[in-house]
Amino acid sequence: MRWESWSQFWDMGGYGLYVWGSMAVTALCMGLEVWLARQAQRQALALACTEAEEAS
Amino acid sequence: MAIRWFYYAAPQNFYALAGRLWPWLAALATALGVAGLWVGFALAPEDAQQGEGYRIIFVHVPVSWMSMVIYLAMAFWSILGLTFNTRLSGMMTRALAPSGAMFTFLSLWTGALWGKPMWGTWWVWDARLTSELILFFLYLGYIALTSAIDDVRRADRAGALIAIVGAINVPIIYFSVKWWNTLHQGASVSLTRSPSMAQLMLWGMLLMALSFWVYTLAIVTYRVRSLILERERHTAWVQALPEVSGAKK
Amino acid sequence: MNIFFTVVWRDLRLAMRRKAEVLNSVFFFVVVAALFPLAIGPEPETLRHIGPGVLWVGALLATMLGLSRMFESDLRDGSLEHMLLSPHSLGLMVLGKITAHWLLCGVPLVILAPILGLQFDLSPQALSMLCLSLLLGTPVLSCVGAIGAALTLGVRGGGILISLLVLPLYVPVLVFGAGAVQALESGVGAQAHVSILLAMLLPALFFSPWACSVGLRIALE
Numbered sequence: 151m152r153w154e155s156w157s158q159f160w161d162m163g164g165y166g167l168y169v170w171g172s173m174a175v176t177a178l179c180m181g182l183e184v185w186l187a188r189q190a191q192r193q194a195l196a197l198a199c200t201e202a203e204e205a206s
Numbered sequence: 207m208a209i210r211w212f213y214y215a216a217p218q219n220f221y222a223l224a225g226r227l228w229p230w231l232a233a234l235a236t237a238l239g240v241a242g243l244w245v246g247f248a249l250a251p252e253d254a255q256q257g258e259g260y261r262i263i264f265v266h267v268p269v270s271w272m273s274m275v276i277y278l279a280m281a282f283w284s285i286l287g288l289t290f291n292t293r294l295s296g297m298m299t300r301a302l303a304p305s306g307a308m309f310t311f312l313s314l315w316t317g318a319l320w321g322k323p324m325w326g327t328w329w330v331w332d333a334r335l336t337s338e339l340i341l342f343f344l345y346l347g348y349i350a351l352t353s354a355i356d357d358v359r360r361a362d363r364a365g366a367l368i369a370i371v372g373a374i375n376v377p378i379i380y381f382s383v384k385w386w387n388t389l390h391q392g393a394s395v396s397l398t399r400s401p402s403m404a405q406l407m408l409w410g411m412l413l414m415a416l417s418f419w420v421y422t423l424a425i426v427t428y429r430v431r432s433l434i435l436e437r438e439r440h441t442a443w444v445q446a447l448p449e450v451s452g453a454k455k
Numbered sequence: 456m457n458i459f460f461t462v463v464w465r466d467l468r469l470a471m472r473r474k475a476e477v478l479n480s481v482f483f484f485v486v487v488a489a490l491f492p493l494a495i496g497p498e499p500e501t502l503r504h505i506g507p508g509v510l511w512v513g514a515l516l517a518t519m520l521g522l523s524r525m526f527e528s529d530l531r532d533g534s535l536e537h538m539l540l541s542p543h544s545l546g547l548m549v550l551g552k553i554t555a556h557w558l559l560c561g562v563p564l565v566i567l568a569p570i571l572g573l574q575f576d577l578s579p580q581a582l583s584m585l586c587l588s589l590l591l592g593t594p595v596l597s598c599v600g601a602i603g604a605a606l607t608l609g610v611r612g613g614g615i616l617i618s619l620l621v622l623p624l625y626v627p628v629l630v631f632g633a634g635a636v637q638a639l640e641s642g643v644g645a646q647a648h649v650s651i652l653l654a655m656l657l658p659a660l661f662f663s664p665w666a667c668s669v670g671l672r673i674a675l676e
Contacts, residue, residue: 163258172316194435382627
């Protein structure tokens with residue numbers, strides 16, 4: 151393990167803002183992408199269900 | 207072998223396959239990601255010149271690779287779609303585009319955050335960053351075009367053509383930007399890593415790259431399912447699906 | 456080959472009846488060239504430096520302005536459908552339309568550029584290289600732009616959409632076109648740039664009509 155303490159880890163040798171800024175935005179974007187994909191699936195299912203109801 | 211491919215070219219069969227695949231892909235991506243982050247942040251040493259700041263490459267390089275790989279994949283599906291006139295090819299291309307655009311944006315973002323501490327400015331007209339910016343416009347163009355055309359089949363095929371034309375131009379664009387960059391800046395202000403990377407750094411980067419690749423496969427597979435459902439919702443097989451017919455009151 | 460000249464002549468005659476549309480792009484070019492010095496300052500040193508770039512960007516934007524009109528009127532009056540159904544080569548007809556577009560939009564830019572270049576205090580050598588680079592580059596702009604025009608036929612938001620589609624593809628032409636003049640001015644010599652412009656022009660002339668035809672069939676099916 152390279153890091154002696156948590157504060158050292160977050161500080162990243164002074165580059166903390168840049169490293170964590172990158173990681174955070176990446177995680178945020180991917181999380182958003184997953185959430186939007188699940189939304190799309192929910193909407194598609196809802197559309198299909200209304201189609202099925204109309205057909206029956 | 208040929209029969210198997212054409213079997214899965216039918217949206218109905220691909221929907222079932224995708225449904226079985228994506229959870230495994232997601233799990234694999236997570237595992238690879240955790241391993242990569244562990245190697246990259248807990249084990250890999252600090253860099254001689256860039257200190258701890260170099261660790262951005264553990265996301266910057268994977269997202270840049272994916273942004274290019276996804277565009278190639280879009281071009282591949284587009285060629286397939288225009289040649290064989292399959293519906294699924296258009297859906298695959300459309301499912302790939304948002305991920306590609308996102309990765310391109312992340313590449314620019316992480317590139318800027320890497321450039322600021324290293325080179326002093328948020329943006330450098332480095333050949334690769336500039337090409338990445340133009341790639342971003344290519345993605346936006348595809349998304350704008352396919353969204354603007356109402357007829358789904360026409361939108362798919364128009365998008366396919368622009369994806370192919372764009373793909374052919376990507377090497378030309380990269381070459382011209384590289385030329386422009388070296389002429390105007392002399393010594394290259396590039397964000398490439400020095401070739402001699404510590405073993406652990408390399409391993410971390412490869413694990414992260416693989417993780418992002420598998421993540422992309424997972425999310426695109428998942429997204430295609432929604433597209434299939436949306437477009438094929440009139441068909442009997444969709445209405446017979448347990449998640450659809452089961453929900454009927 | 457006959458059909459090519461027929462289409463060129465037809466488009467030119469049609470454009471002559473609607474001169475205002477044609478002059479649009481030219482006027483835009485002149486205005487852009489006048490706006491930049493106003494925004495940046497009249498210092499000759501600076502203007503000489505930015506001149507080729509500004510004029511090239513102006514030419515690029517002026518060409519982009521006229522793209523949506525390439526197939527629009529033919530779509531509206533039904534002649535585009537006739538072109539698609541005719542036994543003649545659609546590629547040749549499209550090449551004819553691209554040529555007509557270039558004659559109406561590109562050539563005036565090539566002619567005007569040296570005059571506007573004087574406003575930027577460019578040397579005679581720079582002016583002639585500017586002319587040459589535009590002469591080689593504007594046909595490529597018309598060719599590539601035609602693909603965008605074909606794909607966005609009748610689509611809402613057409614003008615901006617074409618720009619978004621076509622701008623990334625224009626970047627290499629811009630880089631080598633404006634770069635040629637700068638290379639000449641800096642003493643490096645512009646042979647490489649001119650060769651590359653030629654190398655882009657010839658494939659564009661061959662590839663673009665075919666891609667356009669595919670795009671038109673997609674748009675009109």
